[in-house]
Amino acid sequence: MKKLFILAIIIGIFCIGLSVSGWAQPIKIGAVINLTGPASSWGQYHAKGHQDYIKYVNEVKGGIGGRKIELTIVDHAYKVPEAVKYVKKFCEEKMDMIATWDAGSGIQVKPIIQEYKIPTINYSTYQGILKPPIAYMYLPFGSYVLDSQAVLEYIKTIHKGKDAPKVGLLTYNNVYGKSIHEPSKEYAAKNNINIVSIEEFPPATVDLSTEVLRLKSKGAEYVFMQILPAAIVTAMKAFDRNNYNVPLFGTWTTTDPDFFKLGKGLIRDRLAMQFCGVLPQDKTPGIKLLEDLWKKYKSVDKFETSYWEGVVVAMIEERSAHRASGLYGKINAENINKAMETFKDEDFGGLIPNTTYTKTDHEGSFKGRIVQIHEDMTYSPITNFFSPGKEKVQVLKVLGK
Secondary structure, three states: OHHHHHHHHHHHHHHHHHHOOOOOOOEEEEEEEOOOOOOHHHHHHHHHHHHHHHHHHHHOOOOEOOEOEEEEEEEOOOOHHHHHHHHHHHHHOOOOEEEEOOHHHHHHHHHHHHHHOOOEEEOOOOHHHHOOOOOOEEOOOOOHHHHHHHHHHHHHHHOOOOOOOEEEEEEEOOHHHHOOHHHHHHHHHHOOOEEEEEEEEOOOOOOOHHHHHHHHHOOOOEEEEEOOHHHHHHHHHHHHHOOOOOOEEEOHHHOOHHHHHHOOOOOOOOEEEEOOOOOHHHOOHHHHHHHHHHHHHOOOOOOOHHHHHHHHHHHHHHHHHHHHHHHHOOOOHHHHHHHHOOOOOEOOOOOOOOEEOOOOOOOEOOOEOEEEEOOOOOEEEOEOOEOOOOOOOOEOOOOOO
16 A cells, blocks of 8 residues: 555656646755655655645646646655655755655754755654754744643643642653653743653553553643654553543644554543644635545545645745745745745635744744544544633633543
8 A cells, every 4th residue: 555655656746747848947846754654644644735735736726937846755764864865865956945754854954954055844843943043944833832832721721629730741752752841841830730750662662551650650630642643542552451541632743544543442532632723614715725635636535634734834835936936036945935934924724823934933833722533533622722821722622521
């Protein structure tokens, strides 16, 4: 199945390349995405969304300023050295924009990107990617700092009792997992929330009973996780084996298509995540666009969060190229980067909160909401959209009740 998908991507790239013949020099975008490594179904749906929207721009919108977009997607199999190799190749080929996939890769390719001066959007929203200098590095929406603060703000709001809520963290022992440690500890310290335990483990761990029992022994009343979907399934099994029933939270990376197959009977009424994106029930123009895309290209047949992000990244790329053409009369990497830094409250049909980039802030937005995850691969909002620490959270439902 994976081989067939990769073949489809290659064919898609070939077709997109064919479509630019007879046109002006294409706008070139390179994307390094995990198609065959751990959590690859997640990356595959990213690629589908990214590719479908670029096809849509070329076929329905007629490209940008008389130029088609040539998208090249390569598979780094979640291996940082492979990502570095491909990004260097893209830079040498003078791509106009690049997309990278994971936190580790984003950090390692940053010096290369900044040397070649090519604007790059990272699918991972790891805040470390934007540690100064931030030049040419962008996130599509709020980072894991937003995720951490939004989850803890929700917990603080729903908690009953005189004592501070007791929260445990369950994370990988890598860059991705640790990305919520400091933001959570800092926000907790300022908001009367008690982080009672931080349990880390290697991604290859197959039994999390030890970590779960430590969380239980420390009295954690809520558990916040930064692990990939398969590990969340492993964790939920461990919670059940040890008769430990508490609300579970993740960042927006909590789900992928395989998660709902593996998690059947385990998700129940206990799992939520911070998700700053649109949901089908929102009925925004962005949802209509997603429906049009999956009807036209048949890559998916219903709402899927990874496909959604693929479309979002592609839309930001399209808007950036349009803006470069309008402001500077020429679409190239340098003008695209300058154009992105003019984004102010940019509306992407409600697919994400309005986006702003400046010379000193490339995070895009800092607004999200908590949504409950259901076993039928649907989601329901349990808060309003809010900026943690700045706007009051409105609780629509208490998780687990």
